Amino acid sequence: MAQFFNKSANNIARISMVMVVVLAGVGGFAFTQISRSSYLTGRYLEKQQPVQFSHKHHVGDDGIDCRYCHQTVETTASAGMPSTQTCMNCHSQLWADSPYLEPVRASFRDNKPIEWERVHDLPEYTYFNHSIHVAKGVGCSTCHGSIDKMPAVYQENTLQMEWCIACHRAPEKFIRPKSEIFNMAWQDGDLDSKERDKLKVDLKIRSKEMMTSCSTCHR
């Protein structure tokens, strides 16, 4: 009876054993990268809005505080979107006949809210509250990036659970003094690690067990 396997089958068997491991590794790596890619997370993708509103101009050039428009960021879960009246505080006088602002004027005339495109869309099985983060030393730019340099706002971070939990495990790496929360120029290097540890105590940030408990965010 002739040999069932050719002699080269030995090599094929050895190569295929290696290839299974390599392919599994490459496939696994590809999975982690694709699931973190902006294609799936929407990161770095600028959204077109009904009005060409520029945070770079209003925050960066004019120096308007975040809270002028996002008033409820210190008190409620939602940071708050400004009503059209807030726009009209200035734009009743400035650029009052600019065609770019017609959607704003139309909204004010007809008493209909402007329908903005949501940029940061957390899945609804997570509980998120702006006010507690602001109260515990998480600055705007820690999560939202340099909004003052964004003509059109994009999502700076993945908003995936690994990103949330990185800070919940070690908040002292990310927090800043309460006076600097709305400071867009704040750098993480402005505090050394000792000051951060002290700040974590001063802000009464809870234990790692409490911060990473499932029901802290999934309630």
Add this chain to the structure above:
Amino acid sequence: MSKISPAGKVKSKKEKVKSMSNRFRFAFLLLTFALLTGCGVRADMQDQPRYKAYKQSDFFSDHKGSRDPVEGTVARGQLHDNKAFYTGKIDNPNLNAPVATAVDAKGNTVIASFPNDIDEFPVPVTKELIDRGQERFNIYCIVCHGPVGNGDGMIVRRGFPAPPTYHDDRLRNAPVGHFFDVISNGWGKMNAYAYQVQPADRWAIAAYIRALQVSQNPEEHLKMNSKTESNTAPPKKDETKNVSTNGGKR
């Protein structure tokens, strides 16, 4: 023939059982399908069929998921019957009271007396109140009124009509209720800020404006008389110095 044979009888019974279980299975699948698609259970947990802040509604004609309370609703504890605190007006305002006018630097005639506004803070004036006022001022007011209230804020430099300075006699002598009234209801080109600044914060801002006025005119006495706490003694010199005026720092 098969009807008579016992074997045939058993067989037909078996068939009956089989068709029953098939029918059950079919009904079960149908029910599962209906639950998954039609009856509100959605596989997609990312966007759940419930309203969060600013979520669009397909049910209401104005598409607003967040509903306004019915007009005239008074929430518990929010009757706002403390008139001085919530309006800054005296108890029996006389709308026909004679009002003095003055001519400002630009030659415009402006109102110079405010007979219906209270001249006492309805809250205790403390350092915390002024600090809070400074913080709020630097968010909402600084954009036009500028860091010390000269009326040269960034938005004015962009072309918005300049507001009057806080540091002329007309506004130095204005009752505190006037500042509360302007924040609440607007004045001239300034829109009402009632939506953005809550009443307690409006009094804090009014207190900070008083502090700014002293900072630009140190000879002046701090007019911080408060109804609720004795704070009417003229301030010591070093106390007024402590009032921070680095309003432009962000």
